[in-house]
Amino acid sequence: MTNSKDLPTGAKGPLAPGETELSLTNRQGHPITDNQNLRTVGNRGPATLENYHFIEKISHFDRERVPERVVHGRGAGAHGYFEAYGKVGNEPIAKYTRAKLFQEAGKQTPVFVRFSTVIHGGHSPETLRDPRGFATKFYTEDGNWDLVGNNLKIFFIRDAMKFPDMVHAFKPDPVTNIQDMERFLDFIANTPESTHMITFLFSPWGIPANYRQMQGSGVNTYKWVNAEGKAVLVKYHWEPLQGIRNLTQQEAEEICGKNFNHATQDLYEAIERGDYPAWELNVQIMSDDDHPELDFDPLDDTKLWPEDQFPFLPVGKMVLNKNPENYFAEVEQAAFGTGVLVDGLDFSDDKMLQGRTFSYSDTQRYRVGSNYLQLPINAPKKHTATNQRDGQMAFYVDIAPGQNPHINYEPSSLGGLQETKRDGAPYEPSYNDKLVRAKIDRTNDFKQAGETFRKFSEAEREELVRNLGDNLAICSQVIRDKLLDHLTQADPEYGRRVAEAIKTAEAAKKSAHLGTPAAREGMEAAEELGQR
Ligand code: HEM
Numbered sequence: 274m275t276n277s278k279d280l281p282t283g284a285k286g287p288l289a290p291g292e293t294e295l296s297l298t299n300r301q302g303h304p305i306t307d308n309q310n311l312r313t314v315g316n317r318g319p320a321t322l323e324n325y326h327f328i329e330k331i332s333h334f335d336r337e338r339v340p341e342r343v344v345h346g347r348g349a350g351a352h353g354y355f356e357a358y359g360k361v362g363n364e365p366i367a368k369y370t371r372a373k374l375f376q377e378a379g380k381q382t383p384v385f386v387r388f389s390t391v392i393h394g395g396h397s398p399e400t401l402r403d404p405r406g407f408a409t410k411f412y413t414e415d416g417n418w419d420l421v422g423n424n425l426k427i428f429f430i431r432d433a434m435k436f437p438d439m440v441h442a443f444k445p446d447p448v449t450n451i452q453d454m455e456r457f458l459d460f461i462a463n464t465p466e467s468t469h470m471i472t473f474l475f476s477p478w479g480i481p482a483n484y485r486q487m488q489g490s491g492v493n494t495y496k497w498v499n500a501e502g503k504a505v506l507v508k509y510h511w512e513p514l515q516g517i518r519n520l521t522q523q524e525a526e527e528i529c530g531k532n533f534n535h536a537t538q539d540l541y542e543a544i545e546r547g548d549y550p551a552w553e554l555n556v557q558i559m560s561d562d563d564h565p566e567l568d569f570d571p572l573d574d575t576k577l578w579p580e581d582q583f584p585f586l587p588v589g590k591m592v593l594n595k596n597p598e599n600y601f602a603e604v605e606q607a608a609f610g611t612g613v614l615v616d617g618l619d620f621s622d623d624k625m626l627q628g629r630t631f632s633y634s635d636t637q638r639y640r641v642g643s644n645y646l647q648l649p650i651n652a653p654k655k656h657t658a659t660n661q662r663d664g665q666m667a668f669y670v671d672i673a674p675g676q677n678p679h680i681n682y683e684p685s686s687l688g689g690l691q692e693t694k695r696d697g698a699p700y701e702p703s704y705n706d707k708l709v710r711a712k713i714d715r716t717n718d719f720k721q722a723g724e725t726f727r728k729f730s731e732a733e734r735e736e737l738v739r740n741l742g743d744n745l746a747i748c749s750q751v752i753r754d755k756l757l758d759h760l761t762q763a764d765p766e767y768g769r770r771v772a773e774a775i776k777t778a779e780a781a782k783k784s785a786h787l788g789t790p791a792a793r794e795g796m797e798a799a800e801e802l803g804q805r
Pocket residue numbers: 341342343344345348387388389405406407408421422423428432433434436490491492493607608609625628629632633636637640
């Protein structure tokens with residue numbers, strides 16, 4: 274059991290006469306003398322409406338849930354620390370970034386990590402085929418840095434405009450409330466850039482064995498900025514020191530039949546027994562330009578940066594050594610966002626990253642509330658003084674010691690907050706182009722998917738082919754044809770083997786549990802109307 278003495282609690286103060294430390298009160302501090310019986314006329318009722326304790330108790334209970342995350346609803350979290358190596362590979366890290374947390378070897382920064390599955394809700398099985406979230410909040414001396422990543426190194430789409438459609442296709446059918454692989458693969462078949470991602474997702478890499486034995490990646494491209502204001506492009510990768518383990522579909526189904534919370538339990542129990550999971554943080558670095566010599570765009574998150582050209586360079590290590598004391602307060606209310614960077618770290622022009630950066634804090638103002646950054650799990654562990662005031666659930670004022678409490682604006686000569694002077698040259702990229710709505714030039718949607726298919730072991734390829742075959746077997750011909758065309762463009766053997774696997778699955782009638790006839794009926798009706 275964890276010890277809850279460090280958990281932030283409500284008002285502390287002297288005990289009233291007759292109270293002990295364990296005396297039950299309501300949130301007004303009133304002692305509760307009867308927590309079992311409503312106040313009623315006679316012991317058979319009716320009840321009266323001035324039952325203050327009962328109404329407080331039941332109406333708070335009615336509000337115990339906040340909206341679930343629109344994606345990544347199911348998660349598990351843990352606290353720990355990040356320890357810097359003080360260099361990047363063999364070079365001094367200051368050459369590339371002035372971010373303080375990385376500079377000195379051995380410097381520790383507290384972290385909180387939330388792992389998650391993506392598509393299904395808060396209590397869904399942790400054995401489903403789905404990317405896994407890997408979000409880290411670093412409480413640095415310069416304020417918080419959030420690295421919001423996934424286990425896989427790439428993504429389905431490269432433009433944020435497509436994200437809501439993608440999530441709608443992957444989430445349960447709006448009529449039946451059942452996830453339908455035909456809707457899922459319909460979106461994929463019409464989104465050629467997702468071919469690389471599904472090559473990972475339908476292989477064993479799509480079901481990590483647990484959270485401790487999986488990788489993490491920032492996926493999108495960021496920048497590092499040094500003291501002279503010079504930038505490089507950077508990608509982040511977490512490598513588990515426990516090793517990597519993935520599951521086949523059959524292994525996952527067996528685990529799910531016995532325990533659908535296995536990943537949360539595995540993480541919690543490992544930390545309780547002192548077997549602290551650790552990851553090494555690696556970066557890949559590229560000069561800050563569009564690299565015309567590459568056959569892909571470095572800002573395209575459907576692509577891997579080839580490791581032989583852009584090696585993984587270790588910069589530090591993270592250890593998770595403390596379980597949350599309260600799941601809701603820490604894990605559910607945790608709010609991570611790609612916009613949360615510190616000095617020396619910057620955004621790239623990656624269009625996904627830019628879309629994400631709006632979305633996270635927007636959803637958190639709705640999901641957790643406008644003062645979500647005052648909650649202990651989200652607040653930085655350093656001086657914070659703002660002129661932001663009020664809003665729902667403001668429970669303290671972000672005022673500085675010595676600040677004139679009347680002055681909640683800036684500039685002022687009357688003792689208000691002032692701007693801070695920072696060291697280091699500003700990073701000021703310049704732009705001169707037309708505003709357009711257009712795809713990037715080097716889309717190259719299939720080449721890396723083929724390379725990944727060939728790099729897999731034969732066992733991984735077999736599992737990938739079988740899983741795609743089983744799921745495509747319930748899809749209409751138009752979806753099969755489009756997707757098989759993409760797989761064939763990636764590698765002719767890939768397309769041929771999946772086509773055979775569809776036939777095998779059809780023969781075995783394996784597909785019965787995967788489709789929702791309702792979606793297919795809707796599609797047939799649309800086909801008749803010539804809409805497809
Ligand atoms: C969670 C949006 C792409 C990783 C979320 C949430 C939203 C969102 C709204 C819920 C946040 C909350 O309620 O606190 C988007 C959009 C994307 C996108 C609009 C694309 C344009 C990605 C990508 C990754 C990713 C590419 C992987 C690098 C995560 C993770 C979480 C998350 C790990 C869960 C964070 C947590 O544990 O609280 N995303 N996302 N997302 N997203 Fe994304």
